[in-house]
Amino acid sequence: MISRRSFxxxxxxxxxxxxxxxxxxxxxxTAYAASGAPLGTPxxxxxxxxxxxxxxxxxxxxxxxxxxxxxxxxxxxxGWPYDIHSYVDVAPLLAAQGxxxxxxxLRGHGTTRFRSAGTFxxxxxxxxxxxxxxxxxALKIEKAVLAGFDWGSRTADIVAALWPExxxxxxSVSGYLVTNREANLNxxxxxxxxxxxxxxxxxxxxxxxxxxxxxxxRGLTRLVWDTVSPTWGFDDATxxxxxxxxxxxxxxxxxxxxxxxxxxxxxxxxRYDALEKRLAARPVIGVPTITLDAERDPFTAPGDGAxxxxxxxxxxxxxxxxxxxxxxxxxxxxAFAQAVIDADHLLGx
Numbered sequence: 001m002i003s004r005r006s007f008x009x010x011x012x013x014x015x016x017x018x019x020x021x022x023x024x025x026x027x028x029x030t031a032y033a034a035s036g037a038p039l040g041t042p043x044x045x046x047x048x049x050x051x052x053x054x055x056x057x058x059x060x061x062x063x064x065x066x067x068x069x070x071x072x073x074x075x076x077x078x079g080w081p082y083d084i085h086s087y088v089d090v091a092p093l094l095a096a097q098g099x100x101x102x103x104x105x106l107r108g109h110g111t112t113r114f115r116s117a118g119t120f121x122x123x124x125x126x127x128x129x130x131x132x133x134x135x136x137x138a139l140k141i142e143k144a145v146l147a148g149f150d151w152g153s154r155t156a157d158i159v160a161a162l163w164p165e166x167x168x169x170x171x172s173v174s175g176y177l178v179t180n181r182e183a184n185l186n187x188x189x190x191x192x193x194x195x196x197x198x199x200x201x202x203x204x205x206x207x208x209x210x211x212x213x214x215x216x217x218r219g220l221t222r223l224v225w226d227t228v229s230p231t232w233g234f235d236d237a238t239x240x241x242x243x244x245x246x247x248x249x250x251x252x253x254x255x256x257x258x259x260x261x262x263x264x265x266x267x268x269x270x271r272y273d274a275l276e277k278r279l280a281a282r283p284v285i286g287v288p289t290i291t292l293d294a295e296r297d298p299f300t301a302p303g304d305g306a307x308x309x310x311x312x313x314x315x316x317x318x319x320x321x322x323x324x325x326x327x328x329x330x331x332x333x334x335a336f337a338q339a340v341i342d343a344d345h346l347l348g349x
Contacts, residue, residue: 045088045089045092046088046237046238046241047085047088047241048064048066048084048088048091048103049064049066050064051063051064051111052064052065053111054135054138054139055115055138056131056134056135056137056138056139057130057131057133057134057135057137057138058107058114058116058119058131058134059107059112059113059114059115059131059134060112060113060114060115061104061105061112061131061135061138062104062105062110062111062112062113063084063102063103063104063105063135064084064087064091064101064102064103064104065100065101065102065103066091066092066095066101067091067094067095067098067099067100067101068095068098068099068100069100070100071095071098071099071100072098072099072100072144072145072168072344073099073100073101073102073141073143073144073145074094074099074100074101074102074144074145074146074147074340075102075103075104075132075135075136075141075144075145075146075147075156076090076091076101076102076103076147076148076152076329077104077106077132077146077147077148077149077151077152077153077155077156078103078105078106078109078148078149078150078151078152079148079149079150079151079152079153079326079327080150080151080255080258081220081221081224081225081242081246081255082150082242082327082330083105083109083110083242083245083246084103084104084105084110084245085238085241085242085245085330086149086242086327086329086330087101087103087329087330087333088330089329089330089333090329090330090333090336090337090340091103093333093334093337094337094340094341097341099145099340102135102139102141102144104131104132104135105245105248106128106131106151106152106155106254107123107127107128107131107250107254108121108123108248108250108251108253108254108255109245109246109248109251109254110244110245110248111248112248113248113250114250120269121250121253121254121257122257122268122269122272123254123255123257123258123261124257124258124261124268124269124272124276125154125155125158125178125179125276125279126158126268126272126275126276126279127268127269127272128151128154128155129155129158129159129162129275130272130275131155132146132155132156132159133159133163133166136166142166143165143166143167143168144166144167144168145167145168145169145170145171145340145343145344146159146167146169146170146171147170147171147172147329147336147339147340147343148171148172148173149173149174149292149326149327149328149329150173150174150326151258152173153172153173153174153175153177154177154178154179156170156171156172157170157172157176157177157178157285158178158279160285160287160289161178161279161283161284161285162275162278162279162283164285164286164287167287168287168288168344169287169288169289169290169340169343169344169346170285170287170288170289170290170343171289171290171291171292171336171339171340171343172289172290172291172292173291173292173293173294173328173329174291174292174293174294174297174299174300174301175291175293175301175305175307175308175311175318176282176285176291176308176311176312178279178282178283179262179279180279180280180282181261181262181263181264181280182280184262184263184264185263185264195228195298195299198220198224198259199259199262199263202255202256202259202260203259203260203263203265207256208252208256211251211252211255211256212252214247217246217251217252218243218246221243221246222239222243225239225327227298228297228298228299228325228326228327229296229297229325229326229327229331230296230325231296231323231324231325231331232325232327232330232331234330282311284310284311284312284313285311285312285313285314286312286313286314287314288314288315288316288343288344288346288347289312289314289315289316289317289346290316290317290318290319290339290343290346291305291308291312291316291317291318291319292318292319292320292321292328292335292336292339293305293318293319293320293321294320294321294324294325294326294328294331294332295320295321295322295323295324296323296324296325297324297325297326297328298326299326304318304320305318305320314346315346315347316346317342317343317346319335319339321335
């Protein structure tokens with residue numbers, strides 16, 4: 001991949017420059033292509049320079065940070081079964097444009113730990129969203145562009161909906177993913193249910209035990225990678241870098257609770273009831289938003305974003321990424337980074 005220094009030079013910006021100007025929009029993908037890497041494939045980064053830790057709410061959060069300390073903030077949120085390495089190529093692209101990029105491990109992943117052994121290992125959607133707000137408070141970030149996929153999309157959507165004053169703009173893969181547990185009680189078409197096989201596996205004791213076993217857990221998550229990203233030519237080393245994050249002592253408990261809670265098979269905590277009631281009403285999102293659909297992702301809803309368009313009431317664009325699967329930021333880092341920059345400037349167009 002093109003280096004951060006030569007990338008910025010090619011764009012006419014120094015590595016410490018502010019965010020790209022409107023005149024420069026589109027340059028991320030142009031420069032990425034000039035490096036010789038196809039837009040739909042990952043490049044050469046294998047990790048972040050170093051990880052940091054910060055106490056934030058219920059957690060001691062592990063996170064990567066790249067870019068100038070006083071640049072406009074972007075928080076990139078990963079999904080399941082993934083980790084911060086989903087953004088290993090996106091982060092330097094954005095940092096080269098002057099953004100301060102924060103990529104945290106979600107609760108139960110990597111180096112993120114609960115501060116108290118007595119805290120319930122809760123993975124309901126509002127609890128995870130509050131983790132992000134607490135992280136922003138701990139890092140003294142008043143407002144940020146939020147970008148995510150899978151669990152990360154849901155979390156970013158919720159922050160944008162409930163705390164819009166903290167969200168400058170939003171990039172959400174798969175659109176509006178706020179969980180409606182009542183709707184989740186209804187069966188889907190067979191093909192859609194088939195794609196969710198692991199969700200039902202996790203509803204069983206066998207599934208819970210599989211997530212606790214390191215070898216079975218790696219086999220299961222590798223199968224998910226293979227099936228939901230059919231065009232992504234990742235190697236064993238790429239998977240293993242992420243799978244190391246699954247060795248967190250709370251990983252199995254968090255994953256199992258997340259999927260059981262969504263199916264109303266596990267309770268949340270009463271302290272989040274008010275937030276969940278607001279989310280059940282499917283609140284609209286008014287911040288500038290770009291939604292991304294991945295063409296080869298089995299979870300992408302038909303209709304090119306039409307099914308969730310009415311949930312976004314502010315400045316808005318929708319994009320479909322041809323030939324790309326579920327792990328959008330790692331499969332198409334230039335397209336994802338460009339969406340972040342464009343969302344940040346939607347109001348200026």
